[in-house]
Amino acid sequence: MLKKSMIAATAALALSAGMSAAEDIDIVFVGKNTGNPYFDSLTQGFVDACEVIACNFEFVAPATAEATSQIPFLEAQIQRGVDVIAISPNSPDALNQVFQSARDQGILVLTVNGDITGNEQFRDATILPTDFTKVGADQIEMVGSLIGYEGEIAILSATTEAPDQNFWIEGMNETIANDPKYANMTLVATVYGDDQPEKSTTEMEALLANYPDLKGVIAPTTVGIAAAAQVVQSRGIADQVKVTGLGLPSEMREFIKDGTVEGFQLWSPYNEGWLASHFAVGLKNGTMTNEVGATFEVPNLGTITINDGNSINTQSALTTFNAENIDDFDF
Amino acid sequence: MTFLRSILLRREAGILIMIVIFCAAVGLYKPQFLTGQSLRIVLLLTPLIMIGAMAQMLVLVARHVDLSIGSMLGFSAMVVGLMYREIPDIYWLVGFPVAILTGAILGLGNGLLVTIFKLPSIIVTLGTLSLYRGLTFIISDARQINRSVIPTELKAMSRTSPIFDIPWIILIAFGIAGITYVIARHTQLGRQIYALGSNPEAAPLRGIDVTKVTLIVFTLAGALSGLAGILYASRWGFVNPSNTGAGFEFQVIAAVVIGGVSINGGVGTVMGTVLGVLLLGCVAAALPLLGIPGSTQNAIYGAVILIALLIDRSVRQRGMISVAGAAK
Numbered sequence: 186m187l188k189k190s191m192i193a194a195t196a197a198l199a200l201s202a203g204m205s206a207a208e209d210i211d212i213v214f215v216g217k218n219t220g221n222p223y224f225d226s227l228t229q230g231f232v233d234a235c236e237v238i239a240c241n242f243e244f245v246a247p248a249t250a251e252a253t254s255q256i257p258f259l260e261a262q263i264q265r266g267v268d269v270i271a272i273s274p275n276s277p278d279a280l281n282q283v284f285q286s287a288r289d290q291g292i293l294v295l296t297v298n299g300d301i302t303g304n305e306q307f308r309d310a311t312i313l314p315t316d317f318t319k320v321g322a323d324q325i326e327m328v329g330s331l332i333g334y335e336g337e338i339a340i341l342s343a344t345t346e347a348p349d350q351n352f353w354i355e356g357m358n359e360t361i362a363n364d365p366k367y368a369n370m371t372l373v374a375t376v377y378g379d380d381q382p383e384k385s386t387t388e389m390e391a392l393l394a395n396y397p398d399l400k401g402v403i404a405p406t407t408v409g410i411a412a413a414a415q416v417v418q419s420r421g422i423a424d425q426v427k428v429t430g431l432g433l434p435s436e437m438r439e440f441i442k443d444g445t446v447e448g449f450q451l452w453s454p455y456n457e458g459w460l461a462s463h464f465a466v467g468l469k470n471g472t473m474t475n476e477v478g479a480t481f482e483v484p485n486l487g488t489i490t491i492n493d494g495n496s497i498n499t500q501s502a503l504t505t506f507n508a509e510n511i512d513d514f515d516f
Numbered sequence: 517m518t519f520l521r522s523i524l525l526r527r528e529a530g531i532l533i534m535i536v537i538f539c540a541a542v543g544l545y546k547p548q549f550l551t552g553q554s555l556r557i558v559l560l561l562t563p564l565i566m567i568g569a570m571a572q573m574l575v576l577v578a579r580h581v582d583l584s585i586g587s588m589l590g591f592s593a594m595v596v597g598l599m600y601r602e603i604p605d606i607y608w609l610v611g612f613p614v615a616i617l618t619g620a621i622l623g624l625g626n627g628l629l630v631t632i633f634k635l636p637s638i639i640v641t642l643g644t645l646s647l648y649r650g651l652t653f654i655i656s657d658a659r660q661i662n663r664s665v666i667p668t669e670l671k672a673m674s675r676t677s678p679i680f681d682i683p684w685i686i687l688i689a690f691g692i693a694g695i696t697y698v699i700a701r702h703t704q705l706g707r708q709i710y711a712l713g714s715n716p717e718a719a720p721l722r723g724i725d726v727t728k729v730t731l732i733v734f735t736l737a738g739a740l741s742g743l744a745g746i747l748y749a750s751r752w753g754f755v756n757p758s759n760t761g762a763g764f765e766f767q768v769i770a771a772v773v774i775g776g777v778s779i780n781g782g783v784g785t786v787m788g789t790v791l792g793v794l795l796l797g798c799v800a801a802a803l804p805l806l807g808i809p810g811s812t813q814n815a816i817y818g819a820v821i822l823i824a825l826l827i828d829r830s831v832r833q834r835g836m837i838s839v840a841g842a843a844k
Contacts, residue, residue: 219653219658220653220658220660220756220757225660246658344810345809345810374807379810381759383561387557387800387803387804388804390557390805391804394548394553394554395805395807411663418675419674435662436662436664438663439663439664439668439753
């Protein structure tokens with residue numbers, strides 16, 4: 186108890202040194218890894234929110250996205266005595282113990298952009314960008330609309346063990362097998378570029394060599410879709426092979442502009458950070474409750490509902506980016 | 517016969533035969549591997565490694581090793597990327613001298629640590645491998661340089677061609693190999709590098725300024741890594757503080773060693789190194805085509821490197837014996 190209050194005192198000192206009001210909520214966001222442009226946008230959502238509501242924000246992340254690499258960062262933040270830990274977990278189960286000790290100290294634990302599936306009892310709530318159960322079907326519809334709902338398609342994913350991608354790929358397989366709308370489309374291969382440009386490129390080239398009749402490629406990963414687009418651009422075959430998937434507008438703008446890619450999808454990572462900080466401050470101040478079915482208002486996003494499993498979505502469906510709207514997005 | 521045998525005994529012939537056998541074997545299963553398109557894929561995979569391999573070859577011949585070239589590549593690429601981001605109006609070609617100079621300074625840093633403190637280069641460059649990577653994070657605030665920031669003309673160098681439809685980036689890599697050949701074979705510096713590596717103790721007695729040659733070798737390695745850095749931005753269209761150049765040193769050392777460069781110094785040719793790079797490029801392009809899953813590819817890639825080295829060693833040992841026998 187004494188130790189805890191000393192930590193609190195130190196934290197308060199650190200706070201006043203930072204010239205912030207003592208009652209501000211301290212939020213830390215632990216990213217998957219540093220240098221990941223996806224999290225730049227997500228982090229910006231937190232930063233902007235903490236300029237308009239009462240919170241202090243800090244971003245930390247390990248150098249690599251390994252299962253255990255976030256643990257020392259979490260331990261340091263627990264020591265520091267933050268109020269809220271938001272985290273994009275690198276592992277669904279390696280963090281249980283450290284989450285437990287955070288919550289024992291009264292720290293609110295929110296998973297953001299990815300959940301600890303199967304271990305939900307170790308976090309307070311999860312904020313996901315969209316309803317992940319619909320992503321697979323949306324992506325099949327996207328590629329179908331580009332190839333006229335007919336012909337061979339392939340998937341270029343991240344790593345073989347990436348949980349989100351595997352969940353979406355499962356959805357893609359189910360959709361194509363069960364929905365008669367896609368009866369004339371065949372999924373011929375699923376390959377993995379490990380989110381490295383070199384490997385994604387060789388896998389994409391191999392797809393083109395092995396399946397000369399390939400009509401479309403879905404790359405549900407930001408590195409993969411850019412690499413696939415670059416291969417198509419370099420070969421000049423945008424008319425024959427349609428690349429789509431999940432990508433960042435800032436990385437894909439060039440390919441949309443020159444016609445290599447007609448359309449791709451994503452959500453707003455920015456809104457995840459924006460929503461997470463409003464929700465965290467609301468819970469800590471007692472103006473919101475973390476109960477399934479409860480609703481709350483977030484500026485610019487409207488009414489948000491807490492779904493089963495204390496799961497919150499920032500948007501109900503994927504946003505599609507194309508030549509008409511790509512310039513409206515700056516992340 | 518002895519002439520033919522002496523050609524076959526040359527390291528280069530051995531690697532060339534391995535490339536041919538490997539490609540033919542892959543071609544049996546996947547005929548599409550034996551097309552011009554595959555050649556294009558292999559050549560587009562290798563320019564950065566080719567340039568890095570030239571740098572590493574010179575360092576190894578001088579009986580040193582440079583583990584930091586991937587970090588020097590990453591740092592130089594980041595400096596150039598930050599320049600393009602902060603000064604958007606700058607003429608795009610300015611990136612080349614900036615990248616090469618940045619790399620040269622880092623390489624000189626390695627050279628100074630090795631010569632002043634008389635530390636083994638493997639220790640020094642193991643340190644700067646982390647140091648230069650860490651500095652890349654610091655100068656970039658751990659943020660990626662995005663595609664939109666890299667000049668269109670620079671990215672186009674990986675696609676467009678001045679001659680024979682061969683992209684600029686490939687021509688530059690072979691150009692660097694050509695220049696390295698001239699340095700190694702036809703300059704006093706080249707002879708001094710080989711002499712230093714074959715017998716460091718005797719080098720000063722033969723009038724070689726060991727400090728100067730060592731500094732030049734490490735600075736050249738840095739400059740070439742810097743060039744590879746800006747070409748990374750051209751080829752992939754972004755610069756990432758953690759990914760750009762990570763693991764590059766191992767690809768390069770593998771290619772160079774397969775190419776017959778001795779880690780004991782004094783031995784190594786540009787032709788062998790080029791072939792070593794191409795063999796690894798063929799393997800990297802063939803594995804996905806054969807449908808080998810990514811998780812298995814690393815293991816096979818490593819196995820190929822070991823097999824190449826073992827075949828080469830046994831062929832040459834047998835060759836030595838038969839040559840000795842013929843001499844009797």
